[in-house]
Amino acid sequence: MTRQPDHKRPNAETIDAFVRIVGEDHAIRDAAAMTPYLVEWRDRYRGKAALVLKPADTEQVSSILKLANETRTAVVPQGGNTGLVGGQIPFETGNEVVLSLGRLDRVRGIDLASNCMTVEAGLVLALARQLAANAGRLFPLSLASEGSCQIGGVLATNAGGVAVLAYGSARDLTLGLEVVLADGTVWNGLKSLRKDNSGYDLKDLFIGSEGTLGVITAAVLRLFPKPAERVTCMAGLSLLEAAPDFFARVAGRAGPALTAFEIMPRTGLEFVLRHGSDVREPFPSPHAWYLLFELTSPREGEELQRLAETVLDEGIKTREIESAVIASSLAQSEGLWRLRELMSEVQKHEGGSIKHDVAVPVARIPEFIARANQLVELMVPGARPIPFGHLGDGNIHYNVSQPPGMDRTIFLSHWEAMNAAVHEIVLDLGGSISAEHGIGRMKRDLLPHAKPAIEIELMRKIKRAFDPNRILNPGKLLP
Structure with a gap:
């Protein structure tokens, strides 16, 4: 069980100050009205929040984080709420503020000469793809959830999708970022350069950091020629x-x-x-x-x-x-x-499903699936493995549906044990326990087993440097 953050609930005065930043119409105080922001679509993670804020621009995000840092209020950044590891859902304490980026959805510019476009974090991925197509270009990032996931979220999780084989993941498709840091400082790194060898590449720290180092508010995305x-x-x-x-x-x-x-x-x-x-x-x-x-x-x-x-x-x-x-x-x-x-969506109609998002070397995919299938049958006889996904880049979604007729709750009680066993096979084959979905809450406590201690400590040092008061998505990603 992931340890919950120990931040205190903001008092009434602080909540009123947060609300003044975005305006009463763009703040949600009522617990029932917050519900869409507090549960993910698979219903595995449910949380509570002190407040949901919907800022209109980078300036408001900056003001929110400045106040949160001063008052030690924990903030959970959220895009389209399509994440699969619980990183976008607050914990059950009700002490956190959810920062919903959906109103930051402008297109700041399209540069066809440089083959890039600058968009804000709340823009829905499908709309970004359509805008590129309308301009005679291709933005190749494509996911099953592209009709609702947002650019900020796909960058924060370094999303992959079906075209990674040719174009790379979200990190490879990003030239520059605008990020609001934990103290409210805005870093404008919205460069469209293909070459910039002038020190640490800061944007790569924020991409895949799941909102634990800063809040992405805009990005410069690479465009490609449309397929003829x-x-x-x-x-x-x-x-x-x-x-x-x-x-x-x-x-x-x-x-x-x-x-x-x-x-x-x-x-x-x-x-x-x-x-x-x-x-x-x-x-x-x-x-x-x-x-x-x-x-x-x-x-x-x-x-x-x-x-x-x-x-x-x-x-x-x-x-x-x-x-x-x-x-x-x-x-x-x-x-x-x-x-x-439809492969992911239809599994919910067959009862409980235990999920794994893993990567192994392409040549070892058959061995991984054979070993995992054998193990699953020993653990839960009659369970139905559904291994599918991106064979070309080694990313397999190893999902397991419950045996027909088995009680869903009983089956899902095997989640942690089955995850641990399957991940052991993945690591034995030189793979990764998270290929494209991230770590979030689900895999946070597994990370020390999957990464060397030096890597965990380096990540912690980076977190302390960027967010010394631990207000940004605490309890996620880092153990």
């Missing part, structure tokens, strides 16, 4: 052991044209077919595993269709895969991707 050609393919196979070899084949043939490479198990696909809308079987007969990959190019005439046909034909001849389909239209491409995008 796109080919979406799905392959079925019976032996997971063949998947890394087929990935190597596709990557070797396609090079930078390979932008995504995903894996899904038959059990997970059956969940999607059972509970999803506008979905259909991709093949006439089922397969144990499915691979979904996409080739893109900013230039026309790259013959991606022929390249896809070649690698699929080679994969079938070498028996790495059993059958394949190439999307013949945009609608069919979207249909194939919908099977993957």
